[in-house]
Every structure is written in C-alpha cells, then in structure tokens.
Amino acid sequence: MKSASVVLLFAVITLSYAAVDEGLHPENLTKPLSESWPTFNGDYSGKRFSTLSQINQSNVRKLTLAWVMRPQSVAIKSMPLEVNGILYLTTPDNVWATDARSGRIIWHYYRESQGDHIGHRGVGMYKDWLYFETPDCHLIALSAKDGKVRWNIELADPKLGYFATMAPLVIRDHVIVGVSGDVTDIPGFLESVDPESGKVQWRWNTEPAPGESGSETWPQGTDAIAHGGGMTWMTGTYDPQLNQLYWGIGNPNPVLNGDIRKGDNLYTCSIVSLNPDTGKLNWHFQPSPHDTHDWDAVQTPIIFDDSYHGVTRKLLAQASRNGYFFLLDRTTGEHILTAPFIPTNWAKGIDSRGEPVPNPAKEAKPDGVLVSPGSDGATNWLAPSFDPVTKLFYVSARRLWSIFYMTAEGKPEGWAGRDRNLWASSVLEAIDYQTGKIRWTHELGDGEGTAGILTTAGNLLFTADNSDNLLALDPGTGKTLWHVNLGSRMHTAPSTYELDGRQYLLTPAGNVVFAWILPD
Amino acid sequence: MIFGIRNWKFSALAALVYLPLCAQQPNQSIPQPREQKNEDPASVERGRAEFKSSCGFCHGNDATGSRAPDLLRSVIVSHDDHGNLLAPVIRNGRPDKGMPSFTTLKDDQIEGIVAFLHHQANAALKSATVPGDYPLSKLLTGNPSAGKAFFYGLGGCSNCHSITGDLKGIAKRYSPLELQQQIVYPAGEKRAISETAVITLKNGEHYEGKIVHKDDFIIGITCQDGWYRSWPLNNVEVSIRDPLAAHRELMGKYTDADIHNLFAYLETLK
Numbered sequence: 203m204k205s206a207s208v209v210l211l212f213a214v215i216t217l218s219y220a221a222v223d224e225g226l227h228p229e230n231l232t233k234p235l236s237e238s239w240p241t242f243n244g245d246y247s248g249k250r251f252s253t254l255s256q257i258n259q260s261n262v263r264k265l266t267l268a269w270v271m272r273p274q275s276v277a278i279k280s281m282p283l284e285v286n287g288i289l290y291l292t293t294p295d296n297v298w299a300t301d302a303r304s305g306r307i308i309w310h311y312y313r314e315s316q317g318d319h320i321g322h323r324g325v326g327m328y329k330d331w332l333y334f335e336t337p338d339c340h341l342i343a344l345s346a347k348d349g350k351v352r353w354n355i356e357l358a359d360p361k362l363g364y365f366a367t368m369a370p371l372v373i374r375d376h377v378i379v380g381v382s383g384d385v386t387d388i389p390g391f392l393e394s395v396d397p398e399s400g401k402v403q404w405r406w407n408t409e410p411a412p413g414e415s416g417s418e419t420w421p422q423g424t425d426a427i428a429h430g431g432g433m434t435w436m437t438g439t440y441d442p443q444l445n446q447l448y449w450g451i452g453n454p455n456p457v458l459n460g461d462i463r464k465g466d467n468l469y470t471c472s473i474v475s476l477n478p479d480t481g482k483l484n485w486h487f488q489p490s491p492h493d494t495h496d497w498d499a500v501q502t503p504i505i506f507d508d509s510y511h512g513v514t515r516k517l518l519a520q521a522s523r524n525g526y527f528f529l530l531d532r533t534t535g536e537h538i539l540t541a542p543f544i545p546t547n548w549a550k551g552i553d554s555r556g557e558p559v560p561n562p563a564k565e566a567k568p569d570g571v572l573v574s575p576g577s578d579g580a581t582n583w584l585a586p587s588f589d590p591v592t593k594l595f596y597v598s599a600r601r602l603w604s605i606f607y608m609t610a611e612g613k614p615e616g617w618a619g620r621d622r623n624l625w626a627s628s629v630l631e632a633i634d635y636q637t638g639k640i641r642w643t644h645e646l647g648d649g650e651g652t653a654g655i656l657t658t659a660g661n662l663l664f665t666a667d668n669s670d671n672l673l674a675l676d677p678g679t680g681k682t683l684w685h686v687n688l689g690s691r692m693h694t695a696p697s698t699y700e701l702d703g704r705q706y707l708l709t710p711a712g713n714v715v716f717a718w719i720l721p722d
Numbered sequence: 723m724i725f726g727i728r729n730w731k732f733s734a735l736a737a738l739v740y741l742p743l744c745a746q747q748p749n750q751s752i753p754q755p756r757e758q759k760n761e762d763p764a765s766v767e768r769g770r771a772e773f774k775s776s777c778g779f780c781h782g783n784d785a786t787g788s789r790a791p792d793l794l795r796s797v798i799v800s801h802d803d804h805g806n807l808l809a810p811v812i813r814n815g816r817p818d819k820g821m822p823s824f825t826t827l828k829d830d831q832i833e834g835i836v837a838f839l840h841h842q843a844n845a846a847l848k849s850a851t852v853p854g855d856y857p858l859s860k861l862l863t864g865n866p867s868a869g870k871a872f873f874y875g876l877g878g879c880s881n882c883h884s885i886t887g888d889l890k891g892i893a894k895r896y897s898p899l900e901l902q903q904q905i906v907y908p909a910g911e912k913r914a915i916s917e918t919a920v921i922t923l924k925n926g927e928h929y930e931g932k933i934v935h936k937d938d939f940i941i942g943i944t945c946q947d948g949w950y951r952s953w954p955l956n957n958v959e960v961s962i963r964d965p966l967a968a969h970r971e972l973m974g975k976y977t978d979a980d981i982h983n984l985f986a987y988l989e990t991l992k
Contacts, residue, residue, distance in 0.1 A: 227764035250790060289756075361800045388797055429795060456848070545974055563978070568860040570902060571978045573943075578842045603973045605903065607852045613786040615794050618849035622899075624907035625970060647937060 225283050225330035225346055230372050232442045232453060237700040239284040239708075241437075242324050242369035244697065245584070246329045248504040249551050250587040251657045252698045259659030261683045261720055262674045268719035269305035273298050273543065273548070277693050278710040281323035281369065281584075282701040289708075290327070290346070290698040291715065292366070294319040294337050297349060298669035303701055305717060313342070315429025318365040318382065323437065323583075324378060326370030328397040330356065335366035337661055341379055341395060353400040353625050357381055363388050369437050370395075371447075373478045376403060378447065380434025383528055385616045387429035387455040392472075394481060395701025404481030408451050408469050410433030416468035416486075426463040432454030434469040436583060438498035441508035444533060447478040448518060450500035453493045458566045458606065458621075459614035466491040473520060473528070475535060485535030487521040488557050494565045495606065495621075496577035497524040498558055500665070504588045504595065510636065520636050521586055521597035523579030525549070526558055541638025543631055544580045548573055566606035566619040575623045578650055585695040587663070592677045593631040596663060598651045602626040626650045628668055632680060644673075644680040648721075654695025664707065666692035672709050672716075688716060760844070761837040769838030772831050776824055785842045790821065794843045806834040858898040864979065869987025872980050879984075882968065885991055893992045901987045906976070907969050917966070920941050921951075922959040933962070959965055 226240050235244040236253045244250055257265065273291040282291040282300075288308065289300040299308040312646035315335030316560040325344075325545040326375060331352060332344045343352040358364035371378040374393040383390065390408035395401070409430045410416040418429040433452035441446050454463060455472035469483075471490035476483055489499040493657055503520045510517065520530035525546040529539040537556030549558035564573050564598055584598045591637030602625045627652030630644040647668035656664045661678040674684040674711040688713025697708045779791035793799055802808045809832050827835075883889050896904055896958045919941060919952035921929045929951060931943035941992045943953035943961055 229899070282726070315789055359797075359800075362797065363800075425792070431851050547974070567865040567978075569978075569982055571975070572906065572976055572981060574973070603907070605906065607856070609852055609856070610849060613792070615780075615786065615792075615846035615849065620850050620852045622852055622903060624903060625909065625966075625973065645938075667937060671937060678795065685939060 213436060226287050226327045226372075227708070228328060228372055231372065236511045238286070239282070239697045239699050240327060241283065241371065242281050243437065243439065246373075246440040246442065247506065248409055248502040248586075248588075249590070250585055250655060250695065251507060251589050251659075252699055253659045254700055254705045255463060255659040256700070257658070257662065257707060257720060258681060258717075259700075260678065261659070262662055263360070265674075265684065265707065265718045266721050267719040269303075270619075270717070271300055271305035271307070271715040272713060273307070273310075273715075275713045276319070277321075277425060277691070277712050278715065279580040279693040280324040280710075281585075281694055282710070283325060283327055284697070284708075285327060285346075288346070290325050290332055291710075292322045292334065292369075293713075294322045296322075297325060297332065297344060299346070299349060300458060300715075302517045302699065302706065302717075305715065309349040311344055311351075317360050318363075318384070320382075321583075322367050322369065324369035325328075325373070326372045328372045328375075330399060332656055333370040333379070333395075333397070335368060335370065335379060336707075337365050337367075338363040339381060340559065341366075341370070341400070343379070343397070343400060354638070355395070355400045356381075357393065358388075358391075362386060366435075368435050371437050371440065372397065373440055373447065373522055375487045376478050378438070378478065379479060380436070380449070383431070383432050384433075384457075387431065388430035389428060389430055389436050392434045392449060392476070392481070394478065396677075397524075398692060404475055406481040406483070406572070417470045417529070419466035421462070424462065430457060430463060430467060430470060431457070432467075434500075435498075439503050439505050439518075441505055441532060444516065445477065445479070446484055447476045448503040448505065448532065449474050449476065450498065450503055450520065451495050452498040452500055452673070453490075456610075456614040456616060456618040457496050458494055458617055458619035459608060459610055459620065460492055460494045461607060462614060464481050464492075469495070471497060473499055473503050473518070473530070474572075475532065478625065478657065487528065487530055487537060487555075489528055490518065490524045490560070491557055493524075494560070495524070496523070497575075497579055499523065500583070502586055506588050506590060506591065508590075508635075510538065517635070518705055519554055519588065519595050521581055521595065521631075523575075523582055524558065525575050525580035527595070527633055527635075527638055528556070529599075529638070534676050539638050540637075541633075542626060543551065543633060543638075543640065544575060544599050545595060546574050546580070552617065564606075566608040566621070568608050570605040570607050570626075571694065573604055573606050573621070575600060575602040575621050576626070577606075577625065578602060578604075578626075582650075584651060585656075587655040587657045588635075589657040589663070589677050591659070591661070592632070592657075593635070593687065594677065595635050595650060596657065596677070597631050597633065598628060598646065598653060598655060598665060600626050600628050600650050602650065630655070630665060630675070630680065632677070642680040644675060653692035656696040656698060658698060664696040664709070666696075666711065671712065672696070672711070688712075688714070690714065753934050761841045765834050765837035766841040768830075769836065769841075770833030772827075772834050773838050776827065776831075776836065780821075785839055792883030792937065793839055793845050799843055800839070802836065805833060808836050808839065818912065825850055850915065852899060854897060855897040857899075858989070861898050861902055861982075862989060864984070864986035866983070866986040868979075870981035871986055873987060877972065877980065877984065878968065882965065884958075889988065889991055891991060893989045898985075898989065901988060902981070905984055905988060906973070906981060908966070917962055917964045919963070920961045920962070921953060923953075 315338040394403040438449035548564040603623040606621040628646035653666035688711035744937040782788040935942040
C-alpha cells in the first residue's frame with residue numbers, strides 16, 4: 203500500500219511537472235512512440251513504429267493536405283522533432299521552429315559556417331533547449347522558445363577535416379554527439395556533453411589507444427591507428443533497462459586502400475555498446491572487418507524484444523551498408539544471425555564470429571574491380587523500421603554495381619582511390635529477422651533510394667520511391683494502398699504526431715514539408 | 723564516409739593527431755577553415771626540388787613521412803596560410819623534436835616548399851576521384867584474345883553487337899576509363915540506347931516510343947510522331963524492350979578478368 207502511494211505521488215509530481223514545463227523532460231523519451239516525435243528516431247528503440255492508428259488501412263486513401271511549408275533552403279535531410287505542437291526542422295546552418303498545426307514559421311536560426319554542407323539530420327532536445335551540430339563541427343545549444351544561443355562549443359577542429367551533420371541523442375543529462383570526416387585521415391569519437399554547461403562528460407575514441415584491447419587489430423609501431431577514421435555520424439539507439447547505448451561506427455581511413463592498416467581495424471565499421479554515463483565499452487560486433495569500400499556500419503541498430511526460437515531475447519538488428527543483415531543479442535553482443543539482403547560479391551564467407559570475411563581480390567585495383575554494392579552502399583542513412591505487429595524488419599535497399607579503382611601511388615592518404623557507379627536500382631525489403639529471409643520486396647525504381655521508412659499501428663508503412671511518389675504500403679505484403687507525387691525526392695523519412703485528437707503524417711520532399719491529415 | 727550527393731567545395735587539410743583535437747571552450751569564435759586553392763605550378767615544382775634536397779631525407783620526398791612525421795596530416799600545414807605558420811618552423815626548426823633550423827633558405831625557397839606542401843595535401847584531399855584522363859596503361863591488363871573469345875562466346879556480346887557495326891571504332895569514341903565502364907554498363911550521359919515500350923490500349927490502339935518516365939503508376943513515352951503521351955499503368959498493356967537487360971544479367975556473372983580481357987579486346991577497335 204505504501205509503495206502504491208509512492209507510485210501515485212510520483213505520478214502526480216510527474217504530471218504536474220509536465221504541466222508546467224513546455225519543453226521536453228528526458229523521462230518522456232523513454233515512452234513508446236505516440237503523440238509526439240521528440241528524438242531523431244521518434245523513440246530510443248530506432249523502430250520508427252508509431253502506436254498512432256487514426257490513419258489506418260481503412261482510410262489512408264482519404265488523406266488530404268493539412269499544410270505545406272517551404273523554408274528557403276536546400277533539400278531537407280533531417281528528421282523534424284515535434285514537441286508540444288512545435289516542429290524543429292534543420293538543414294545545414296539552419297534551424298526552424300514551426301507551428302505543427304499550420305506549418306507557419308515561429309523562429310529561424312541561421313549561422314553561416316564553413317565546412318562540409320552535405321546534409322543535416324536534426325536537433326536533439328532537453329527541457330527547453332535544442333542541440334544543433336554545424337558544418338564547422340560546433341555544438342550549439344539554442345533556446346527552444348526563441349532560437350537564441352545559450353552556448354556554442356567546438357567539438358573538433360574543422361581545419362583538420364572534421365564536420366558535423368548528426369542529430370544529438372539526449373539520455374537523461376547527457377547530450378551524445380558524434381562527428382563526421384571523410385577525406386582526411388582523422389580519428390573519430392563519440393562524446394557526451396552536459397546539456398546545461400556544454401562541458402564534456404566523456405569521450406570515447408573509435409580507435410583504442412595503443413596497448414588497449416582492440417589496438418592489436420592495427421599495425422603495431424606505425425601511426426595508422428592514430429589516422430584510422432571511424433566517424434560517428436548517425437544517431438544511435440538506447441535501452442533504458444540495460445542502460446546501454448548502441449552506436450554504429452564509420453569506415454576506416456585511408457578509405458579505399460588498407461595496405462597501411464592491415465588488420466580488422468577496430469572499432470571502425472562496428473556496432474558498439476557503451477555505458478552512456480561513463481563512455482565505457484560493453485561489447486562490439488564488426489559488420490565489416492578491415493573495410494576498403496567506405497561501408498560505414500552507421501545504419502540504425504534497431505532494438506526490440508521478441509521470442510527467438512522459443513526464448514524471449516533482447517535483440518538488436520542492423521541492415522548494414524555492406525549488404526548484410528545482422529541480428530545480435532544486445533545484452534552481450536552475442537551474434538545470432540547474418541544474412542545478405544542484396545546480391546554481394548565481396549566476401550569469402552562468414553567467420554565464426556558471424557562477420558563477413560573480405561575477399562582481397564575485391565579491394566580496389568588500378569585496373570578496376572566490379573563490386574556489389576558500390577561505396578554508396580546497399581543502404582545508407584535511410585531510416586529502416588521494425589514493425590512489432592508484422593515482426594518484419596524493413597530496409598530501403600539498393601542493388602548497386604560499381605567499379606573500384608586504386609588511383610593512389612606512393613603512400614595512400616585520404617580516399618586513395620574511388621569507385622564509379624554503373625547501375626543501381628532500389629527495392630524496399632521486408633526481412634524476417636528470425637531467418638534473414640526476405641518476405642516481400644517492393645521495387646522503388648532505378649537509381650539510389652533516398653527515403654526512410656515509418657510503420658504505424660494503423661497497419662501502414664510509409665516511404666517514397668525514386669520517382670518522387672510518397673507511398674503507403676501494406677506492411678504485411680508490400681502492396682501499395684495510396685500514393686501521391688510530391689514533386690521531389692524524399693531525403694529523410696516520414697514521421698507522425700497527434701494534435702487536438704488528429705493524427706498528422708509529415709513528409710518532407712526536396713525542400714518542402716507536406717503535412718497530411720484525414721478530412722474533418 | 724560519403725552519404726549523399728557530395729559538395730566538394732570544402733575539405734580541410736589532413737591531421738596530425740597527437741596535438742589536441744579540439745578546444746572545448748564555450749562561446750569561442752568560429753574558426754575559418756583555409757580555402758583550398760590551386761598552388762602556382764612553378765612554385766610547386768621549385769618547392770618539390772627544394773623539399774627533396776632539404777627535407778626529403780627525414781620527411782620523405784613526397785612529404786608523407788619517413789623518420790620524421792607525415793606532413794600531409796600535419797596540424798601546422800592544415801592551419802597554415804601562405805607560410806605564416808610553416809615559414810617560422812622551417813627557419814627555426816623544432817629543436818625539442820629534433821628538427822634542425824634551416825636558416826640559409828631564402829624566402830622564395832621557403833615559399834616554394836610551402837606551395838609544395840599545400841599542393842601535396844590538396845592532392846590527398848582530391849584522391850576521392852578517378853580522373854577522366856586515367857591512363858590506359860593502368861587499365862590495359864587483360865588479354866585481347868581471351869576478350870575476343872568472351873565477346874563471341876560466354877559473354878554473348880555478339881548477340882547484340884558487331885565490331886564492324888555499332889562497335890566500329892569504339893575505342894576512338896571513348897576515353898579508356900569511359901570505355902571500360904561502357905562495356906559493363908553503357909549508361910550515363912553518352913548513353914545511346916534506351917528502353918522502348920509498346921503500349922496497347924483497351925480499344926486495341928498501339929503506341930510505340932522511347933520511355934521517358936515509368937513508375938508503379940504511370941508510363942510516359944515519346945511516340946514516333948514526337949509527342950509525349952502517358953497512361954495509367956492499370957489501364958493499358960505494356961511491352962518493354964530493354965537492351966540493357968543483358969548487361970545487367972552479366973553483372974553478377976563477370977569475373978574481373980573477363981572485364982579486363984574484354985576491355986583489352988575492344989580497345990583494339992580504333
């Protein structure tokens with residue numbers, strides 16, 4: 203009885219706290235995805251499965267435009283957050299706060315910067331503050347009320363080639379931030395920053411220090427490990443019960459030439475589990491040991507609990523850029539299953555750890571080698587989704603053939619080579635995670651797909667094809683239920699939220715945001 | 723780590739990581755990465771010779787390091803602006819790290835070394851492209867006779883192509899790099915062949931032409947009279963002729979040797 207009272211008291215405190223706080227309390231991030239979209243993947247799991255079901259198979263054909271917003275910007279590659287009726291949308295250098303009911307802009311923050319403007323994934327939110335990374339690799343805390351700068355720190359030196367695109371992940375009082383880099387041989391890291399002060403709480407380097415576990419996977423007595431790459435440019439996932447943070451790590455450097463970095467090159471192209479309070483490594487799994495094809499393993503490591511062969515397990519699944527689907531036990535990192543999801547020709551087999559064994563014959567050569575997938579990957583930043591009802595893992599995949607050339611002469615630096623794409627076609631795949639088999643496919647057209655996926659309790663899957671069509675599919679079969687031409691490519695993923703008892707579907711395409719709703 | 727259609731305008735210089743990577747000071751001023759400029763070729767060549775004689779013994783003739791560090795990944799080179807950081811280091815040396823001073827070098831010699839170092843670092847930054855004038859000698863590793871056998875045999879190329887017809891003089895029409903890629907998949911800007919479709923309406927009328935657009939819902943073609951026409955796919959019968967289908971089928975079957983042999987054979991068609 204006493205404990206019940208305590209629970210009730212706690213509930214009252216939580217409710218009253220929420221009532222006076224217009225921002226986002228980190229506790230709310232542990233809830234399953236429903237009325238709001240408060241973090242990059244909607245919730246910590248990365249499933250991108252919304253429990254909203256007002257828009258469903260019976261009425262999806264009636265969807266109509268609620269509003270359209272066109273910020274003066276480049277293509278939108280970010281996930282807008284939706285918190286308390288306000289959307290927070292980004293492109294490189296820009297943040298907009300927008301009325302989620304009307305699409306009207308409330309404030310706009312702009313900060314010109316040098317650096318790679320290749321794209322931007324979005325902001326993280328903690329209480330009344332937004333966390334925004336910039337092309338010159340700064341982390342800026344903004345007031346969610348008016349876009350005013352609270353503090354601004356440099357995460358890494360942009361003159362060395364660092365830049366930033368990713369959406370920070372907020373876990374309690376940690377703002378987890380990653381960095382990007384590409385053409386220079388710089389080391390990657392993941393960092394936790396105090397949301398109030400901007401002080402660094404911990405840094406985890408993607409290459410171990412010489413002598414530490416994992417360093418034996420690099421040449422000894424050279425500086426290769428200090429120039430090994432391994433960027434952290436996509437937002438990870440988090441299990442609050444296990445208190446484990448899961449992150450996909452980018453490719454090693456030099457990118458296409460591994461001659462001066464013989465070995466597996468940990469923790470590049472790996473999925474790692476870290477303690478978010480300390481930055482200490484729990485376990486790792488490496489989808490691409492000794493990568494020489496730019497296949498970052500940064501794709502969302504989706505977490506879900508399910509019965510696997512009769513035993514309930516805490517699982518983690520990734521459809522990786524190298525063309526393989528991996529299923530792990532996320533408590534320990536124990537490997538469960540590896541299966542290709544497109545035709546690949548670069549691995550000699552799968553080793554006892556469940557990791558593909560690269561075939562040296564398929565590394566870049568001066569006279570060219572034909573490889574599937576090309577460096578753009580069998581998938582990439584495009585958000586995957588896991589639907590706990592159909593129990594299927596959805597990925598926007600590419601069949602992509604490319605010829606890899608080793609152009610470097612002398613000591614390789616930077617990319618040291620390049621591939622040239624020949625032919626690509628895209629396909630949405632529903633993977634049965636229990637077997638790795640593909641349950642159904644839905645062709646998306648020639649070229650490389652750029653759209654992510656949303657699934658909902660309305661028994662719907664939303665994505666876009668390569669002909670600018672927004673698609674609503676049956677997640678059980680892949681059959682099209684509704685479509686509309688948005689006039690440009692989708693470079694992010696659909697999302698959904700509910701306001702005033704009405705479910706909105708949000709679909710950025712090009713630099714235009716479309717919000718859909720059912721008629722009154 | 724490339725994740726989209728790239729903007730290559732900016733790339734910073736390479737790093738030397740044993741110096742601090744960042745300064746976590748709130749509200750500091752925004753650093754301005756150095757713009758990548760093409761160095762004056764004459765200065766670069768002068769600097770190359772000067773570097774070799776003064777610096778190459780320790781830093782390697784190409785500045786990628788030997789007994790002394792790789793300068794293409796140097797923080798000082800990354801931050802240097804026309805020698806403002808490098809010149810003092812060259813003149814004064816770094817006695818704490820065992821680097822001697824080079825007091826006898828004149829300003830124009832140091833300027834050349836600086837230009838050479840930036841040129842070398844920029845080359846590393848630009849290493850993520852295959853140049854259009856990629857040399858034939860690198861690509862020509864195959865056996866033309868084996869290529870010919872593949873062309874008329876296993877590859878099935880001669881089912882559609884003829885060396886006295888459509889492929890006559892093909893090696894003159896494409897650069898070596900383009901030719902190798904056209905062999906595997908003849909697409910891109912110079913693509914001469916494309917998909918065509920015959921559309922049959924419910925009333926039996928036929929339309930034929932080059933496919934302009936096709937998705938799951940609509941097909942649009944340029945008809946023989948020059949007009950663009952489109953139809954909903956659920957209302958017509960469509961028969962598509964795709965001359966590239968055989969190329970796609972070969973992708974999963976080719977060995978790299980097949981490609982190199984085929985290239986060596988077709989490269990003879992001048």
